[in-house]
Amino acid sequence: MSKRQKGRRHRKVNRTPRPRAMAAPQRPVVVPGLGRHTARTWEGLREYGSAGASVEELAEAVGYQARTILKHVTGFADQGLVESRGDRWFVRAG
Secondary structure, three states, X not given: OOOOOOOOOOOOOOOOOOOXXXXXXXXXXXXXXXXXXXXXXXXXXXXXXXXXXXXXXXXXXXXXXXXXXXXXXXXXXXXXXXXXXXXXXXXXXX
């Protein structure tokens, strides 16, 4: 019979688990009728308030690419939720 140990041969030293960073869990934005990604764009636009936001500003604030943000805000505009003035997007009141 072989005296060689079978099974777990690697990492014989320091078998303690590696530490993991404990980040605070983020609560997802919940907006009825909107998907998770679209809801993040909507909340990002609402945070800009009456100053409005450009697509680039929203992309930086929300964390999506400008093309994705543009798809979201044009969908909002089709539903009458936002309006475009120049290169900025504004939430419609009421």
